[in-house]
Amino acid sequence: MVKHGTPGVERNPIVWWLLGLCFIVDIIWIYRVWTEIAAFTKKDIKPMLKTVLMFVPILNIVILYQMFAEISEMEEMVGTPEDESLNPILNLLFCLLFLLGIMFAQKHLNQIWNRV
Numbered sequence: 001m002v003k004h005g006t007p008g009v010e011r012n013p014i015v016w017w018l019l020g021l022c023f024i025v026d027i028i029w030i031y032r033v034w035t036e037i038a039a040f041t042k043k044d045i046k047p048m049l050k051t052v053l054m055f056v057p058i059l060n061i062v063i064l065y066q067m068f069a070e071i072s073e074m075e076e077m078v079g080t081p082e083d084e085s086l087n088p089i090l091n092l093l094f095c096l097l098f099l100l101g102i103m104f105a106q107k108h109l110n111q112i113w114n115r116v
């Protein structure tokens with residue numbers, strides 16, 4: 001069994017998607033998720049830096065991809081079947097085109113927290 005850190009908070013993905021239409025809520029969500037990823041994976045991730053970099057064009061896309069990739073790795077840590085895990089590239093595409101990336105990412109985080 002893989003050892004991991006503290007699980008995060010379960011949130012309703014639909015509510016966060018609706019709230020995500022407001023810019024400031026997106027920034028808060030990104031900071032909180034990076035904080036949870038750092039605590040869960042025990043990696044030296046700087047959530048504030050990752051959040052601030054969201055304001056830099058092009059880097060914001062890289063940061064989102066990194067977040068989705070970390071969530072995918074976390075799913076692997078808790079034993080999520082590969083066909084059910086988050087696809088970072090597809091999720092980034094949904095995020096850029098339809099603002100649905102947050103909803104899918106939070107849904108997968110909730111599944112991780114439920115498995116722990």
